[in-house]
Amino acid sequence: MEILAILIPVSLFLGGVGLVAFFWAMKTKQFDDPEGDAERILTKDWDDRPKP
Amino acid sequence: MTVVEDFGRLPALTPSLAPSLAPVSACPACAAVPAAERIAALRAARDARIMLSLPLAHCAACISTVEGSLSAVPGVRSARVNLTLKRVSVEAAPDVTPAQLIAVLAAEGQEAHELDPGLLSSTETDRQGRDLLMRLGVAFFSMMNVMLLSVAVWSGAEDDTRDLFHWISAAIALPTVVFVGQPFFKSAWASLRVGRLGMDVPISLALILASSISVYETWMSGHHAYFDAAVMLAFFLLLGRYLDHRTRAIARSAAEELAALEVPRAIVLLNGAEVETAISAVVAGDIVLIRPGARMPVDGVVIHGASEVDRSLLTGESLPVQATVGTIISAGEVNLTGPLTVRVTAAGKESSLHRMADLVAVAEGAKTRYTSLADRAARLYSPLVHILSFSAFGYWMWATGGDVRHAINISAAVLIITCPCALGLAVPAVITSASGKLFRKGLLIKNGTALERLAEVDTVVFDKTGTLTMGIPxxxxxxxxxxxxxxxxxxxxxxxxxxxxxxxxxxxxxxxxxxxxxxxxxxxxxxxxxxxxxxxxxxxxxxxxxxxxxxxxxxxxxxxxxxxxxxxxxxxPRPGAAEAVRALKAAGMRIELLSGDSEAPVQDLALRLGISDWRAGVLPAEKAARVQALAAEGRKVLMVGDGLNDTAALAAAHVSISPATALDAARVASDIVLLGQDMAPIADAVRIGRQSARRMVENFVISGGYNVVAVPLALVGAATPLAAALAMSLSSITVSLNAMRLK
Known part of the structure; x- marks a missing residue:
C-alpha cells in the first residue's frame, strides 16, 4: 500500500491543476460569451496572423 | 429653418439657459458664452463607448462582418461582438455616432439598435454569478476527491488506512466547507439576528456539525466520518443557488436590454443650435424640439408649432388630441404630425412619468407580502429539522447513559439526512426549466415567484389600447x-x-x-x-x-x-388576442376589460373578442381600485396592460404581464414581459405556471418522501455515511429530473 503515498498526492495535484485552470478561465472572462467563442473558432479572419 | 427664427424671438429665455454656470448678468451677450460652454459640455457628455443590439446575429460569418465593417469606420478603435447576448460593444472616438454605425451595419444587412450603456449595469450581477460559479467549482473538485477517498473507506478500508483517508478527506473538506459555505453562513447569521429560522440555519448547522464531528471522530480513529456528506451537501445547495441566480440574471439582463433600447435623448435648442443630448442633462426652462413621430421626453408647454399628440399610453384613449401653442404635454405622449417646440417644465425624475413611480411603489409594497412555496416549506421544515435532531441527541444521551460522542454522532446524522438538499433544488430547478421554456415562447419571467402566482390566478383583467389592440388604426x-x-x-x-x-x-x-x-x-x-x-x-x-x-x-x-x-x-386587435381570451375562458377564468378609451371602440372590441364584462372611460386610479376590489373579494387577478394608466393596476395585481412595446414604467411594474407581438403565449404561460407550481409541490413531496424513509434509520443510529450520501444524491437527481418533465 506504499504506492498510495505517491498516488494520492499525484491525483490531488492533477485535480488541483484542473481547478486552477477553471479559476484562470473565469478570471479571463472565458464564460462571458460561450456561443460566440464556439462560432469564432470557425472564422478564417486571423488564420494567417494574430489579431493585432 | 423656422424653429431657429422663432427661437430668436424669445430673448427673455436665453439667460435662464445657463443658470448654474454664470450669474445672470445684465448684458445679453454675456449669456452667449456660458451657453456655448453648455453646448460643448452636452456634446462631450456622450460616452465614447457605444453598445448596439444585434437581434439577427447568429453565426460565425455575422461576427466577422460586424466586427470587420465596424473596425473599418474611421475613429473606431475596437469592436467586439458578444453572440450570447447578441450585442456589439464599440470603443470609438467621441465624434463617432451610433446612427453612423447603425447605417454601416444596415448596409451589411445587419439590423442594429442602439443600447443605452448606462442601463446595462450587469457588472454587479456578473461578479456575483462568477463568485457563485467559483465556489461551485471548488465544491465540485472537493466533492469528487473526497468521494473517491470515501469509496475506499466504504468498501472496507480499516485501521491506519481508514484513518489516513479520513485525514486527507479532512484536509480537503475543511477549507472547502469554510470557503464554499460562506453564502449560507452569511444568510443564516442574518436571519438569526432578526430572530428567524430560515432554510439556511439548518444548512449551516449541518455543515458545521458534520465537519466538526467528523474531525473529532477522525481524531479518535472512529469508523464514521461525514466529510463527503458535508461537501456534497454544500455542492448541491450551491447548485440550486447558482441556477436561481442565473435565471434571475438572464431575466434581468433581458429586461435591462428592453429598457436600454429606448435611448432617452432630447433635441435641445440652444441659441438656435440643435443639440442632441441625454435626458438627464435637460433642465426645466430648456427649449426642446420634438419631431413628428417622436415620444415626448419631458413635461412642458408648447411654445411653437401645431400638431396632434397620441396620449394612448398615458390615458388609454385611442383618439389623437390636438396640440397648439399653450397646450401642456407630458412625457410619454407621442407627437404625430408637426414639429413642436416645447418649453420644459419638468424633466427626468420630476416628470409626470417618474412621479408615477410613487404609485407603483405603494402598490408593490402589497406584493412583497406574498410568501413563496419555498418560504412556506422552509417555515414548516426548519423547526422540524432542529426538533428531530435535538430530540435524537436527548434520547441517545438518556439511552446510553451519557455517551456524548454517540449522541452527537446520531444527531449529526439526522441533521445531514434531513438537510434540505433536494429542497434547495426543488424550486430553482423548476423555475429554470419553466422560464427557459417560456422565454422560447416569447415570455420573459422577471420575478421568481411570478410562476407560482400565475398558477393561482382566477381572474384576468385586460387593458384595451396597446394591449388587446396594437394601437394601429x-x-x-x-x-x-x-x-x-x-x-x-x-x-x-x-x-x-x-x-x-x-x-x-x-x-x-x-x-x-x-x-x-x-x-x-x-x-x-x-x-x-x-x-x-x-x-x-x-x-x-x-x-x-x-x-x-x-x-x-x-x-x-x-x-x-x-x-x-x-x-x-x-x-x-393584437394577433392571438382572440385565441388568448378563448383559451383563458376555457381554463375557467373570469375576464374583464378595463379601458380609458370611450365607450364605442371598447364595446366593439369586447364584442369581437367575446368579453362580456367591460368598462370604458376608466381612470388610472379606478383601474387600480377595481383590481384591489377584486382582490378584496378573494380573487387572484392577472393584469395585462401596457400604459401609464395601467401601471398602478399592474403593480396592484396578484401577477401582471405587459407587452414589450409598453412604457418603461409599466414594464418595470409587471412580473412578466411579452416579447413578441402575439398574445397567444399568455394562455400558455398560465398553463405552464400551473404545471410548474404542481412540479414544485411534487418536488417537496419527493424530498419529504426520502426523509420519511431515511430519518427513522438515522434516529435509531443505523444511518451510515454511505446511506447519507446515497439519500442526498438520489433525492437531488430525482427532483431535477422531475423539474425537467415540464411541457
Whole structure:
C-alpha cells in the first residue's frame, strides 16, 4: 500500500491543476460569451496572423 | 429653418439657459458664452463607448462582418461582438455616432439598435454569478476527491488506512466547507439576528456539525466520518443557488436590454443650435424640439408649432388630441404630425412619468407580502429539522447513559439526512426549466415567484389600447364610399405621415383604388392635408377643420366642395388576442376589460373578442381600485396592460404581464414581459405556471418522501455515511429530473 503515498498526492495535484485552470478561465472572462467563442473558432479572419 | 427664427424671438429665455454656470448678468451677450460652454459640455457628455443590439446575429460569418465593417469606420478603435447576448460593444472616438454605425451595419444587412450603456449595469450581477460559479467549482473538485477517498473507506478500508483517508478527506473538506459555505453562513447569521429560522440555519448547522464531528471522530480513529456528506451537501445547495441566480440574471439582463433600447435623448435648442443630448442633462426652462413621430421626453408647454399628440399610453384613449401653442404635454405622449417646440417644465425624475413611480411603489409594497412555496416549506421544515435532531441527541444521551460522542454522532446524522438538499433544488430547478421554456415562447419571467402566482390566478383583467389592440388604426366600411371619394382621399392621404392617413392610404390601395389627380397638396400640422381637385378645394383631416360632424369613433374626415365624408377606424386587435381570451375562458377564468378609451371602440372590441364584462372611460386610479376590489373579494387577478394608466393596476395585481412595446414604467411594474407581438403565449404561460407550481409541490413531496424513509434509520443510529450520501444524491437527481418533465 506504499504506492498510495505517491498516488494520492499525484491525483490531488492533477485535480488541483484542473481547478486552477477553471479559476484562470473565469478570471479571463472565458464564460462571458460561450456561443460566440464556439462560432469564432470557425472564422478564417486571423488564420494567417494574430489579431493585432 | 423656422424653429431657429422663432427661437430668436424669445430673448427673455436665453439667460435662464445657463443658470448654474454664470450669474445672470445684465448684458445679453454675456449669456452667449456660458451657453456655448453648455453646448460643448452636452456634446462631450456622450460616452465614447457605444453598445448596439444585434437581434439577427447568429453565426460565425455575422461576427466577422460586424466586427470587420465596424473596425473599418474611421475613429473606431475596437469592436467586439458578444453572440450570447447578441450585442456589439464599440470603443470609438467621441465624434463617432451610433446612427453612423447603425447605417454601416444596415448596409451589411445587419439590423442594429442602439443600447443605452448606462442601463446595462450587469457588472454587479456578473461578479456575483462568477463568485457563485467559483465556489461551485471548488465544491465540485472537493466533492469528487473526497468521494473517491470515501469509496475506499466504504468498501472496507480499516485501521491506519481508514484513518489516513479520513485525514486527507479532512484536509480537503475543511477549507472547502469554510470557503464554499460562506453564502449560507452569511444568510443564516442574518436571519438569526432578526430572530428567524430560515432554510439556511439548518444548512449551516449541518455543515458545521458534520465537519466538526467528523474531525473529532477522525481524531479518535472512529469508523464514521461525514466529510463527503458535508461537501456534497454544500455542492448541491450551491447548485440550486447558482441556477436561481442565473435565471434571475438572464431575466434581468433581458429586461435591462428592453429598457436600454429606448435611448432617452432630447433635441435641445440652444441659441438656435440643435443639440442632441441625454435626458438627464435637460433642465426645466430648456427649449426642446420634438419631431413628428417622436415620444415626448419631458413635461412642458408648447411654445411653437401645431400638431396632434397620441396620449394612448398615458390615458388609454385611442383618439389623437390636438396640440397648439399653450397646450401642456407630458412625457410619454407621442407627437404625430408637426414639429413642436416645447418649453420644459419638468424633466427626468420630476416628470409626470417618474412621479408615477410613487404609485407603483405603494402598490408593490402589497406584493412583497406574498410568501413563496419555498418560504412556506422552509417555515414548516426548519423547526422540524432542529426538533428531530435535538430530540435524537436527548434520547441517545438518556439511552446510553451519557455517551456524548454517540449522541452527537446520531444527531449529526439526522441533521445531514434531513438537510434540505433536494429542497434547495426543488424550486430553482423548476423555475429554470419553466422560464427557459417560456422565454422560447416569447415570455420573459422577471420575478421568481411570478410562476407560482400565475398558477393561482382566477381572474384576468385586460387593458384595451396597446394591449388587446396594437394601437394601429384599421379603416372600416371603405366600400360604403364611392370610388371617386376614395381616390381623392388616397391622393391626399398618401402625402401624410399621420397614422390615420397612412392607414387610410394602405386600406384604399388594398381595395384596388388608384389616386386621383390632386394638386397643391400641403399638410397643415395639427389639422390635416388639403389640395385642389378639379378646381375645388379638398381637405382630409379633423372634423372641425373639414366642417363635418364628429362621429363617436376614431375617424378622419374628407370635405369635397362642402360635402363631407367620414372614414371610421377601428384599432387592429393584437394577433392571438382572440385565441388568448378563448383559451383563458376555457381554463375557467373570469375576464374583464378595463379601458380609458370611450365607450364605442371598447364595446366593439369586447364584442369581437367575446368579453362580456367591460368598462370604458376608466381612470388610472379606478383601474387600480377595481383590481384591489377584486382582490378584496378573494380573487387572484392577472393584469395585462401596457400604459401609464395601467401601471398602478399592474403593480396592484396578484401577477401582471405587459407587452414589450409598453412604457418603461409599466414594464418595470409587471412580473412578466411579452416579447413578441402575439398574445397567444399568455394562455400558455398560465398553463405552464400551473404545471410548474404542481412540479414544485411534487418536488417537496419527493424530498419529504426520502426523509420519511431515511430519518427513522438515522434516529435509531443505523444511518451510515454511505446511506447519507446515497439519500442526498438520489433525492437531488430525482427532483431535477422531475423539474425537467415540464411541457
Amino acid at each position: 384599421d379603416p372600416v366600411g371603405l366600400a360604403d364610399h364611392s370610388h371617386e371619394v376614395l381616390a381623392v382621399a388616397l391622393a391626399l392621404a398618401a402625402g401624410s405621415s399621420h397614422p390615420l392617413a397612412r392607414a387610410l392610404a394602405d386600406g384604399s390601395r388594398a381595395a384596388g383604388i388608384s389616386p386621383a389627380l390632386v394638386e397643391d397638396i400641403r399638410e397643415v400640422p395639427g389639422h390635416g392635408v388639403e389640395g385642389q381637385w378639379q378646381g375645388t378645394r379638398v381637405r382630409l383631416g379633423r372634423f372641425d377643420w373639414c366642417g363635418a360632424k364628429a362621429l363617436p369613433v376614431t375617424a378622419s374626415y374628407l370635405s369635397v366642395g362642402g360635402v363631407t365624408h367620414a372614414f371610421a377606424f377601428t384599432d387592429r
